[in-house]
Amino acid sequence: xxxxxxxxxxxxxxxxxxxxxxxxxxxxxxxxxxxxxxxxxxxxxxxxxxxxxxxxxxxxxxxxxxxxxxxxxxxxxxxxxxxxxxxxxxxxxxxxxxxxxxxxxxxxxxxxxxxxxxxxxxxxxxxxxxxxxxxxxxxxxxxxxxxxxxxxxxxxxxxxxxxxxxxxxxxxxxxxxxxxxxxxxxxxxxxxxxxxxxxxxxxxxxxxxxxxxxxxxxxxxxxxxxxxxxxxxxxxxxxxxxxxxxxxxxxxxxxxxxxxxxxxxxxxxxxxxxxxxxxxxxxxxxxxxxxxxxxxxxxxxxxxxxxxxxxxxxxxxxxxxxxxxxxxxxxxxxxxxxxxxxxxxxxxxxxxxxxxxxxxxxxxxxxxxxxxxxxxxxxxxxxxxxxxxxxxxxxxxxxxxxxxxxxxxxxxxxxxxxxxxxxxxxxxxxxxxxxxxxxxxxxxxxxxxxxxxxxxxxxxxxxxxxxxxxxxxxxxxxxxxxxxxxxxxxxxxxxxxxxxxxxxxxxxxxxxxxxxxxxxxxxxxxxxx
Amino acid sequence: xxxxxxxxxxxxxxxxxxxxxxxxxxxxxxxxxxxxxxxxxxxxxxxxxxxxxxxxxxxxxxxxxxxxxxxxxxxxxxxxxxxxxxxxxxxxxxxxxxxxxxxxxxxxxxxxxxxxxxxxxxxxxxxxxxxxxxxxxxxxxxxxxxxxxxxxxxxxxxxxxxxxxxxxxxxxxxxxxxxxxxxxxxxxxxxxxxxxxxxxxxxxxxxxxxxxxxxxxxxxxxxxxxxxxxxxxxxxxxxxxxxxxxxxxxxxxxxxxxxxxxxxxxxxxxxxxxxxxxxxxxxxxxxxxxxxxxxxxxxxxxxxxxxxxxxxxxxxxxxxxxxxxxxxxxxxxxxxxxxxxxxxxxxxxxxxxxxxxxxxxxxxxxxxxxxxx
Numbered sequence: 035x036x037x038x039x040x041x042x043x044x045x046x047x048x049x050x051x052x053x054x055x056x057x058x059x060x061x062x063x064x065x066x067x068x069x070x071x072x073x074x075x076x077x078x079x080x081x082x083x084x085x086x087x088x089x090x091x092x093x094x095x096x097x098x099x100x101x102x103x104x105x106x107x108x109x110x111x112x113x114x115x116x117x118x119x120x121x122x123x124x125x126x127x128x129x130x131x132x133x134x135x136x137x138x139x140x141x142x143x144x145x146x147x148x149x150x151x152x153x154x155x156x157x158x159x160x161x162x163x164x165x166x167x168x169x170x171x172x173x174x175x176x177x178x179x180x181x182x183x184x185x186x187x188x189x190x191x192x193x194x195x196x197x198x199x200x201x202x203x204x205x206x207x208x209x210x211x212x213x214x215x216x217x218x219x220x221x222x223x224x225x226x227x228x229x230x231x232x233x234x235x236x237x238x239x240x241x242x243x244x245x246x247x248x249x250x251x252x253x254x255x256x257x258x259x260x261x262x263x264x265x266x267x268x269x270x271x272x273x274x275x276x277x278x279x280x281x282x283x284x285x286x287x288x289x290x291x292x293x294x295x296x297x298x299x300x301x302x303x304x305x306x307x308x309x310x311x312x313x314x315x316x317x318x319x320x321x322x323x324x325x326x327x328x329x330x331x332x333x334x335x336x337x338x339x340x341x342x343x344x345x346x347x348x349x350x351x352x353x354x355x356x357x358x359x360x361x362x363x364x365x366x367x368x369x370x371x372x373x374x375x376x377x378x379x380x381x382x383x384x385x386x387x388x389x390x391x392x393x394x395x396x397x398x399x400x401x402x403x404x405x406x407x408x409x410x411x412x413x414x415x416x417x418x419x420x421x422x423x424x425x426x427x428x429x430x431x432x433x434x435x436x437x438x439x440x441x442x443x444x445x446x447x448x449x450x451x452x453x454x455x456x457x458x459x460x461x462x463x464x465x466x467x468x469x470x471x472x473x474x475x476x477x478x479x480x481x482x483x484x485x486x487x488x489x490x491x492x493x494x495x496x497x498x499x500x501x502x503x504x505x506x507x508x509x510x511x512x513x514x515x516x517x518x519x520x521x522x523x524x525x526x527x528x529x530x531x532x533x534x535x536x537x538x539x540x541x542x543x544x545x546x547x548x549x550x551x552x553x554x555x556x557x558x559x560x561x562x563x
Numbered sequence: 564x565x566x567x568x569x570x571x572x573x574x575x576x577x578x579x580x581x582x583x584x585x586x587x588x589x590x591x592x593x594x595x596x597x598x599x600x601x602x603x604x605x606x607x608x609x610x611x612x613x614x615x616x617x618x619x620x621x622x623x624x625x626x627x628x629x630x631x632x633x634x635x636x637x638x639x640x641x642x643x644x645x646x647x648x649x650x651x652x653x654x655x656x657x658x659x660x661x662x663x664x665x666x667x668x669x670x671x672x673x674x675x676x677x678x679x680x681x682x683x684x685x686x687x688x689x690x691x692x693x694x695x696x697x698x699x700x701x702x703x704x705x706x707x708x709x710x711x712x713x714x715x716x717x718x719x720x721x722x723x724x725x726x727x728x729x730x731x732x733x734x735x736x737x738x739x740x741x742x743x744x745x746x747x748x749x750x751x752x753x754x755x756x757x758x759x760x761x762x763x764x765x766x767x768x769x770x771x772x773x774x775x776x777x778x779x780x781x782x783x784x785x786x787x788x789x790x791x792x793x794x795x796x797x798x799x800x801x802x803x804x805x806x807x808x809x810x811x812x813x814x815x816x817x818x819x820x821x822x823x824x825x826x827x828x829x830x831x832x833x834x835x836x837x838x839x840x841x842x843x844x845x846x847x848x849x850x851x852x853x854x855x856x857x858x859x860x861x862x863x864x865x866x867x868x869x870x871x872x873x874x875x876x877x878x879x880x881x882x883x884x885x886x887x888x889x890x891x892x893x894x895x896x897x898x899x900x901x902x903x904x905x906x907x908x909x910x911x912x913x914x915x916x917x918x919x920x921x922x923x924x925x926x927x928x929x930x931x932x933x934x935x936x
Contacts (some may be wrong), residue, residue, distance in 0.1 A: 076704045076705045077704075078704075078705070079704050086705050087705050087706065183706045183707075186706065186707045186708050186709050187706070187707050189700070189709045190677070190700035190702075190707035190709050191707070193679040193681060193698050193700070194652070194681060196735060196736055197681060197736060197738065197785065199783070199785075201736075202736055202753075202783075202784075202785060203781065203783065204733075205735070205753070207709065207735060240704075375655070377643060381677075493911065517882075522879075523862065523879075523881065523882050523883065524881070524882050554916075
């Protein structure tokens with residue numbers, strides 16, 4: 035049903051940190067006691083402890099957290115943070131989603147708020163994803179009756195819903211009940227083979243040592259080792275030691291809880307900054323994102339592999355591109371590394387500078403004229419792309435369309451930064467940019483600036499008011515929140531900006547651009563947008 | 564909560580006929596017959612009366628309960644202001660001479676019901692009845708169930724615990740309403756309906772979603788400001804696209820503003836494009852002096868020649884304003900909504916004349932009403 039559109043949304047009940055891994059998971063018995071004391075007040079329970087509504091839904095840990103938080107905010111539920119954590123853990127384990135069922139929607143859990151969602155179903159896009167992410171819906175499973183309850187809840191809670199654009203042009207309620215509900219029940223049913231199988235499946239073992247590789251826009255690549263120790267059922271302590279590609283250390287400690295057998299949620303302090311991990315464990319591998327708790331736009335894309343799994347994994351090449359005719363050092367990050375890596379034609383290993391099971395540093399010479407993308411592997415490992423190029427033909431700003439937000443200045447939400455990478459691209463064999471054989475070289479250093487995106491932005495002096503771009507890092511810091519008397523009509527510091535990266539390639543300078551909307555605060559910021 | 568509110572809150576449901584509300588810092592006697600005024604609400608709980616001869620604030624009455632949306636309708640006798648408030652859940656009648664609360668109706672009719680009225684209320688031409696389209700939701704222990712909307716009819720003399728004297732089935736998605744001189748109730752919904760308030764029967768007065776204008780897209784109408792005008796015109800705007808031909812190519816279509824109008828005295832209806840879409844407006848109204856002049860407001864105050872379908876004048880504003888109103892003489896335009904100042908513009912030149920600062924906070928989506936006592 036899914037995929038990519040800009041998330042409009044809106045949030046703010048409770049910070050993601052509520053899933054904090056600061057307590058031991060409690061026994062099932064505790065959760066059942068808490069539910070009998072709290073949930074049962076409204077959700078009738080039969081002799082077998084079946085609760086109306088609750089038993090007929092499955093969702094992610096964040097989904098259950100939002101449900102309970104909504105009960106607190108809207109329906110007067112009183113529950114301690116500790117009891118809530120207990121119930122979230124219990125429900126996420128008992129009525130979660132199978133790993134396959136979260137595929138394609140994990141960007142929402144990973145707080146990638148610049149994702150542009152698109153969905154095959156126009157009805158789904160206009161009915162559900164009009165106000166919140168479609169992922170929020172796709173990360174739930176319910177029978178028809180429960181989807182129907184959800185429609186009634188939405189219109190009952192937000193009566194203006196049927197008067198809004200893309201609602202007032204149609205008979206919203208009958209369409210939602212008679213067309214959307216059956217579609218959701220068919221696409222996202224309560225009972226699935228995936229969930230049945232997952233409940234019976236062997237679950238990944240989190241404890242041990244994990245090799246991680248990551249990349250943060252504007253900061254670059256890093257790698258490290260995360261040591262994980264069991265502290266209790268599904269609760270782990272973790273210690274991360276790593277360094278950026280430029281050699282700067284990056285270290286931290288924290289705790290994590292594993293929900294549903296694979297949903298890893300960690301809270302760490304990395305070099306003094308609180309960060310959160312949202313990973314999916316799959317066998318000896320993990321994928322996800324590690325981001326600042328207070329600035330979730332600042333984060334690393336992470337992939338990892340268990341060091342003791344015996345598996346050969348190639349997680350990253352740092353750097354992942356080389357210029358033809360030059361010698362360069364290259365680091366391979368992975369597990370089970372050893373032997374001689376094969377980089378394919380035109381790349382000769384001059385010297386192995388260091389070699390261990392988790393990292394190999396080599397000096398390679400790229401032949402004159404060698405170009406194109408090589409798929410590099412070691413032994414049985416998966417592959418990583420290595421781009422060879424002789425010149426940069428174009429530059430792309432990534433993301434090419436994004437949103438940052440004003441904040442601070444006494445308002446309840448911090449600023450949301452804009453973070454960018456400049457991607458170098460080759461025109462490929464035909465020498466012509468914009469054709470199918472163009473290939474991505476990789477992220478290159480750039481000089482950054484912003485310009486008005488259009489005439490209106492120029493007239494309103496958006497560049498002056500909307501924030502400041504760090505020329506070296508490409509990090510954009512938006513302006514202060516609130517009306518600005520210096521602006522026309524005292525408007526706030528919103529803006530429509532063109533983000534420009536200038537990249538030097540030898541004597542030549544190339545540039546690329548993207549669009550960034552600097553907009554107002556996200557007032558409503560729940561864990562799943 | 565102020566002490567007045569506490570006193571007020573408790574006796575609801577008791578047989579009280581009037582409660583004197585606290586009045587604000589500005590206090591004045593009864594309004595004068597023949598004079599022109601504006602009534603407007605704002606946060607946290609005010610209804611203000613402005614004298615439009617002197618363009619000054621003369622009175623601020625305080626309202627019970629929570630603010631929002633503050634939609635205001637003047638009774639035909641121009642004594643009572645009816646205000647939808649308390650998070651869209653209650654309608655209050657305030658005597659503007661005494662600041663007394665003379666009417667109160669809770670939209671919810673049952674303990675397990677939560678009912679909102681989305682701007683949709685109006686007063687009968689004789690002032691004896693008040694009509695509200697209500698959107699109820701039943702709140703069950705573990706689920707909600709949205710109920711069909713209903714038109715509830717109240718006796719305006721019913722006091723502070725008014726209950727519907729009649730109810731009828733009503734369409735969903737109704738916003739603003741007005742009554743015609745013949746007692747018909749006009750409701751703006753998917754189409755614009757004319758309802759017989761005795762029988763509940765309704766017909767389409769102006770087709771909207773279902774209009775049959777060849778080579779036009781269906782119009783988009785969102786009006787939440789029931790502006791009462793000196794000419795008795797009930798006007799609300801639409802946007803639409805007019806195709807060049809039957810190929811209905813949106814790329815080459817003209818995007819247009821238009822208005823729908825019901826003259827409440829004659830019942831005559833009109834659907835008319837008045838200009839190209841170059842900006843967004845929240846409200847618009849025509850000049851009482853010259854019905855060929857249409858004004859619109861949001862981020863600018865603009866004026867259109869309806870006949871020529873041309874934008875003829877525009878004024879920059881200090882900030883956004885949502886709700887437009889024009890005095891009976893048609894020479895002054897008053898802009899309300901957002902912040903707490905009413906801006907006044909010369910209707911001919913669109914030069915700014917001044918501002919009237921209101922005590923209290925944001926007017927938000929209030930509807931300001933100009934009337935002659």
